Amino acid sequence: MAKERIKENVIDAPTLFVGVGGTGCRIVRRVAEMCRPGERENVNFVCLDTNVNDLASVSGSRSHIYTVQTSNTQTxxxxxxxxxxxxxxxxxxxxxxxxxxxxxxxxxxxxxxxxxxxxxx
Structure with a gap:
């Protein structure tokens, strides 16, 4: 049986993945980490959350993800x-x-x- 050759995904159009909230940001992080280097040229990732701790965990991933804190430290x-x-x-x-x-x-x-x-x- 011949070994199947898997062609690398090519993304021509710019693509933006947006995660909102804790769960949305975790999903975006997982997708970002699954992308291979050649697939990241036209792909960006951004996470929006009120929780500064969730954003810190997303920022610590090995993939580059833009983060936006939608709140400040006021009560x-x-x-x-x-x-x-x-x-x-x-x-x-x-x-x-x-x-x-x-x-x-x-x-x-x-x-x-x-x-x-x-x-x-």
């Missing part, structure tokens, strides 16, 4: 001080969350993620 309460709409209309009334820093991650809470995308002066 949820600080964010709510500048966003009356969130405080009064859509963010859950939960005092325990107010002391948590947004950079700790959204923890599967869509409202926390939405708040983290707000820019605080």
């Amino acid at each position: 949820v309460g600080n964010y709510l001080d500048y966003d009356a709409d969130a405080l009064n209309n859509w963010f859950p009334k939960n005092a325990v969350l107010y002391d948590k820093t947004v950079s700790e991650g959204a923890g599967q809470c869509g409202d926390h993620l939405r708040l983290g995308l707000q820019r605080v002066p």
